[in-house]
Amino acid sequence: MSEAFLKNPLGLFDIKGKTAIVTGASGAFGALAAKVLAGAGANVVLAASKESELNNVAKECEALGGKAAVIALRPSSEENCDKIVAKAVESFGGVDILVVASGLNKVAKITEQKLEDFLDVQDANVTQSWLMARAAGKQMLKQGHGGKVILTSSARGLLGHPAGYTAYCASKSAVDGITKALGCEWGETGITVNAIGPTVFRSPLTAWMYEDTERAQTVRKGFLARVPKGRLGEPEDLAGPLLFLASKASDFYTGHILYADGGYTAG
Structure with missing residues (x-):
């Protein structure tokens, strides 16, 4: 262990000047990821379908001290993924970090769900993760x-x-399978591949679960019976794992799913 490391162990988390692509950057986790990385000094390339929403996130990132570039594309095709990567190269000279925060859920009992809805979820969560990881x-x-x-x-x-x-x-x-397989495939290249696995955390989609309504209290009670920490997640609960996985601190970690869940999956 070097003396330099001991004098500055927090240097392991330093990502100043690194360039990060964030897909789904207008969504709850994507916007949070972009702002956390920008606040830590990274350049961020923000990708999603709605340019106006991306511009708002970009302004917040720049207010936090980062540099931001916007591209109004989802990682829904090989061409789009290549263009997103090219935007990072054009804007900041390369790619150091990729965060795939885009995704989709369509809830329905299997006997009621349309095949096209099932396939849409697989495309958004699986195929697009695979395509974006390959391009970056x-x-x-x-x-x-x-x-x-x-x-x-x-x-x-x-x-x-x-x-x-x-x-x-x-x-x-x-996605877990991609993470593990690609972590092995790229193991000796210096590229680490990991995933964050949240449970419920505060976002526009889950805001109702944090309210004091009878419905929310009933749902929370049942859910929290399985959460050792005894509460729902907050956005900042995802910030630490993200910074760890984006920095030198995680250089020896690959193929892992890091559950940000208050102990939910432990029991």
Whole structure:
């Protein structure tokens, strides 16, 4: 262990000047990821379908001290993924970090769900993660100095759910498989591949669960019976794992799913 490391162990988390692509950057986790990385000094390339929403996130990132570039594309095709990576190269000279925060869920019992809805979820969560990891990985391999690929899994990649989650659970299990396989495939290249697996955390989609209504209290009570920490997640609960996986601190970690779940998957 070097003396320099001991004098500055927090240097392991330093990502100043690194360039990060964030897909789904207008969504709850994507916007949070972009702002956390920008606040830590990274350049961020924000990708999603709505340019106006991306511009708002970009302004917030720049107010936090980061530099931001916007591209109004989803990682829904090989061409789009290549263009997103090219935007990072054009704007900041390369790609060091990829965060795939784009995704989709369509909830329905299997006997009621349309095949097209099931396939839409697989495309958004699985195929697009694979395509974006491949596109960014090609650039990282070309650069030759490693990189950080961070996918978005879920506690539902490990556990089932009784309320019509067959499409979502299957997709997140597949993301876990990509994470592990690609972590092995790129193991000796210096590129790490990991995933964050949240459970419920505060966002526009889950805001109702945090309210004091009778419905919310009933749902929370049942859910929290399985959460050792005894509370629902907050956005900042995802910030630490993200910064760890994006920085040198996680250089020896690859193929992992890091559950940000208050202990939910432990029991």
